[in-house]
Amino acid sequence: MANYSTIISPLLVISLLVAASASNLNQDFDITWGDGRAKIINNGELLTLSLDKASGSGFQSRKEYLFGSIDMQLKLVPGNSAGTVTAYYLSSKGSTWDEIDFEFLGNLSGDPYTLHTNVFSQGKGNREQQFHLWFDPTADFHTYSILWNPQRIVFSVDGTPIREFKNAESKGVPFPKDQPMRIYSSLWNADDWATRGGLVKTDWTQAPFTASYRNFNDDKACVWSSGASSCGSSSSSTGSPWLSEELDTTKQNRLKWVQDNYMIYNYCTDAKRFPQGLPPECNMS
Secondary structure: OOHHHHHHHHHHHHHHHHHOOOOOOOHHEEEEEOOOOOOOEOOOOOEEEEEOOOOOEEEEEEOOOEEEEEEEOOOOOOOOOOOOEEEEEEOOOOOOEEEEEEEEEOOOOOOOOEEEEEEEEEEEEEEEEEEOOOOOOOOEEEEEEEEEOOOEEEEEEEOOOEEEOOOOOHOOOOOOOOOOOEEEEEEOOOOOOOOOOOOOOOOOOOOOOOEEEEEEEEEEEEEEEEEEEEOOOOOOOOHHHHHHHOOHHHHHHHHHHHHHHOOEEEEHOOOOOOOOOOOOHHHHH
16 A cells, blocks of 8 residues: 555655745735725735725835845836836835835736836935836736845846946945845825826726736835844845855846836936936946
8 A cells, every 4th residue: 555645745745845935915014094995815915905086005014125136026007007106115204215116007908017116315316217117017917026234126027137336436436235134115196297297197997997916025125124224234245145145147138138228217317307417326337
């Protein structure tokens, strides 16, 4: 007679490991606004934000981070999403805050979303780069990642880097490195500017609009708590190679591919906006 326990046991172990590795969004995030329009469901596996004419909704992370490599899967508002903005970002508090932004600007059915990125340091932003995506971000979940270490910030989509913001403190450009940040996300109406500069308004007959989130991963991040980092006081990357990670040749080529084919706005090439000269970080290779 076969010993089925030898067959079942490894499968059971694998299933338990998968269950253990799946993030529980109830443990990671708090719903912060929306009067019931934001929900965490399926035993913490899925988070949804909804927007109707009365209100949008949002959430924030329970933890603060000072550097990290952080992933989240999002599925954006489908159909006619014109006028809506789904924002997913890291931010500190105060008048000289730091911030690392993904913002997804909705559009008419069949037209591409605009992925808007920005980096604020000490309260100063104006570092926008915008992209279209090479897939429909409403049809399925895709992974949006931020690598933030002392040398650089890298925005990635499904593992492909789309933007790199390097530390340019040597050129007098502040870099986010001293202020712990939380993760925030919201779905809201911005039809005064979001779609074609505000020309296309939100069609409320399509409401409620819903964006979905799953598979959050902050395993490679320094959690800030009670004035101390989970990564210790030293900036050594021993045991945390992402703390000194840079783009290898393959990822540099992927970044160039995205920027050559899908970038639709780059502040570093907008000479009319900066008549006194482009910002100093724009001259870095």
